[in-house]
Amino acid sequence: MTTTVESRTPAAAAASNRRRRDAGGIWVRAMAAVSVLLAWWLTSLAFTGVVPSPLVTLERLWHIVRYEAFVSSVAVTLGRVGAGMAITVLVAVIVGIAMGRNRIVELFLDTFVLIGRTIPGLVWALVAVMVVGLNNSAPVVAVFLTATPLVVLQIWEAAKAESRDLFDMAKVFEVGRAGRLRHILLPSLVPSIVAGTKLGLTLAWQVVVLAELFGLGSGVGYQIHENFSNFDIAGVLAWTLSFALIMAFIEYGVIGRVQARLVRWRPATELKS
Amino acid sequence: MSNQQQRSTRGSGAAARRHRSVAAPVLLRITAVGVMLALWWLAARWIGTDIIPTPDVVGGRLVNVVLHEEFVRHMTATVARVSIALVVSLGIATALGIAMGLNRGAERFFDGIVLGGRVMPGLAWALLAVMVIGVSGTAPILAVVLAVSPLLTLQIWEGTKALDRDLFQMAQVFEVGRFGRLRHIVVPAIMPSIVGGAKLGLALSWKVTVLAELFGVRSGVGYEINRNFQIFSLDGVLAWALAFAAVMALIEYGLIAPLYSHLTRWRRSDDRLSVATRLLRQAAWFRQVRDTRAEVPI
Structure with a gap:
């Protein structure tokens, strides 16, 4: 061998x-x-x-794509997922770096990160719908509340594990704080940011669908709710299957590929056996 | 290995630091919780207590839920569903995971199914189970089994694949039988991934159970959360969710985490050496049994 x-x-x-x-x-x-x-x-x-049999479900899917608002519903839901994740990642990068580099910030926030991780998206979806109301902000708020602790955790741990040596060297060569952040910390955090985004996305789209299900008037969750109320199992299956496939494509096909590209420079460790 | 060492030295460094100043972090954490509660209270006051209930209202409702709102009945219904579903899922996942880890054909047959099953969200299974089975207590159980099994199988499959091949070969050299190999190498090695999977599965399965209950079961925590949502009582939703999360955390940290550290204690000792010693002892025992059998006329 x-x-x-x-x-x-x-x-x-x-x-x-x-x-x-x-x-x-x-x-x-x-x-x-x-x-x-x-x-x-x-x-x-x-x-x-x-x-319903596989064939019936496929026919139903074809009908949905042809005659029902498939593209617009998916676009609406994806827009909500995207907006929620953009805010989440932005906040998580700032909070994660602060927690990883500063002990006081870490001690102040770690309890909330750990508690926040255990609260299910279902609760946040209900809370967001009840507090924010039935509008476009509710799913975005729900995504933010659900996904932020998880993404913060990834970035926080990576920022904490970042090696001291490079930092010490940078200090010796009098690289400023901004320079250290930009040239050492941020590049080394990119893989964990991407990994966190991937993890967060899995939660995010389910939370958006849930919030839509609980009363919003548009999006994939709304369509699923309509079919659920009409007891149309083929419809529920067709909508969930197709949207799950779209999200799987985004997760594994798009972000997974970015991830593989990012870790290409690392030595191949899988080849041991 | 070097990674592990690094982590352990870092851990002991952190422990020393923690030892030096225990009071300050605790104080800081308490302050943090206080600040957060104060922010919540201010937000509720500012936006309106009819929209966001203040923390003390939610706390009072929590006490009321536990004392007066059939807490035990709904909680036991949900916990029973979660436990049954988790045990069934673990059984399926252990059998499938070990088969996939040890047998190439089984791996090829099931890997696509397992990975595909992971893509389907718990929400979809919850809806489908309620629609197919109807509003009975079985719907949440079926939903959890369908949603959680692929994830657990993945854990145990990877745990089995990461087996120590050297130990396996050594066992073969010393003529340890198939059963001995299973008992002394496979089972201890995958125990962490089984219990780790149980931990992961618990976190996922209570969420799926509540979801399925929400869509159409007449008992359980999910039913109560939905009832409070329908009458627009946010303090009720929060109180039930908090109470249930607390019970689940209690199960996880009081039951599964100690079990995990108990089952993985052999890893903390000099792992390969102790397993090898045990194997040698077992091999000697086997040889002894074989030889005595040969001597004793049947």
Whole structure:
């Protein structure tokens, strides 16, 4: 193993490794997908009239995309998620750095970060709808309250773990406070900021959908609520599945790719076994 | 390994610092809580106490909830649903996770399903379970099992994959049987990910349970939260949520965290050496059993 790896670059070895593994796995994976669909179809046969079959759900999805306000609903919800996450990340970077670099700030705020993490988005969604009212700000406030503790935690821990050596060197060479922040701390925090954003996003879109479900008049959550009230299970499935797929694409396809790019300079540690 | 050492030295440094000044951080934290409560109170006064209840109103309502509002009945209903669902999910996840970690075919078959299951949010499962099963106590349980199992499977799968291959090979050399390997290598090694998974699963499953109760079950904390939301009583929503979060924190820190540190204590000792010693003892025992069996005529 080691002799073959040494002659090539680690990345190439990992890629060929992956290819070799996938060549055999693709049939098993296809079989797995087919069995899931089959299980779903059999369930729909067992509960006729309650559980829709995969085909019915797909037809319903097609209908939603063609004739119902699919694009505009998704756009509205994504806009709310985006606004909430933008505020969250901005605040979390400032608070996280302050907590990581200053002991007093840390002691002052750590209790709230830890408590805030345990309060579910459901509660914040209800509170936001009740306090802010049924308008566009409610989901944004709910996202901010739910996601901020989680994102702060990531950045706080990374800022705390940042090595002293570089800081000491910068001090010796009389780099100012702003220079240290800009050239040492911020670049080293970028991976944890991206990771925090990814984690926060998972919470954020569910909270937005929940807030919409509790009474807003637009967005994916509103559509899910309409279908839920009409007892249209295929509609609920189609809306949730399609929106979950869109969010998964954003999380893994877009942010995951950014993440991989950011850690490219690091030595490959996965290649140990 | 070096990372771990680094962390431990940093930890002991922090401990020393903590030892030097215990009073100051505690005072600061108390001040922080006081400031936050004061801010809440001022915000409530400024915006209007009919919209945001003041902290003392929520506190009073909390006492009222615990004493007079069928707290025990709703709480036990929800906690029972959470526990049943968590036990079922852990059973599924342990079997599946170990199979996936040890068997290539099982891994290939299930990895797409597990990763796909993670994408589906608890909210979707809660809605679907309520619609399919109807307003019965089973709906939250089904929702939690569907939402939590993929996550737990992922934990245990990764725990099994991170097994110490060297120990495994050594066990083979010393002719430790399949059962001995499972008991002395696999189970202790994945115990942390099982209990860690239980911790993670608890945090997720009580949220999904409350959500499912909210959408159409006639008992439980979620039902009460929804009832208070419908009559626009924010202090009721907050009081029920706080009470339930407190009970869940009690379960996590009082039950699962001690269990975790108990089950992972072998890691803190010189881990590989102690496992190797235990294996050697086991191997010697096995050989002894085999040899005595050979000698004794059946």
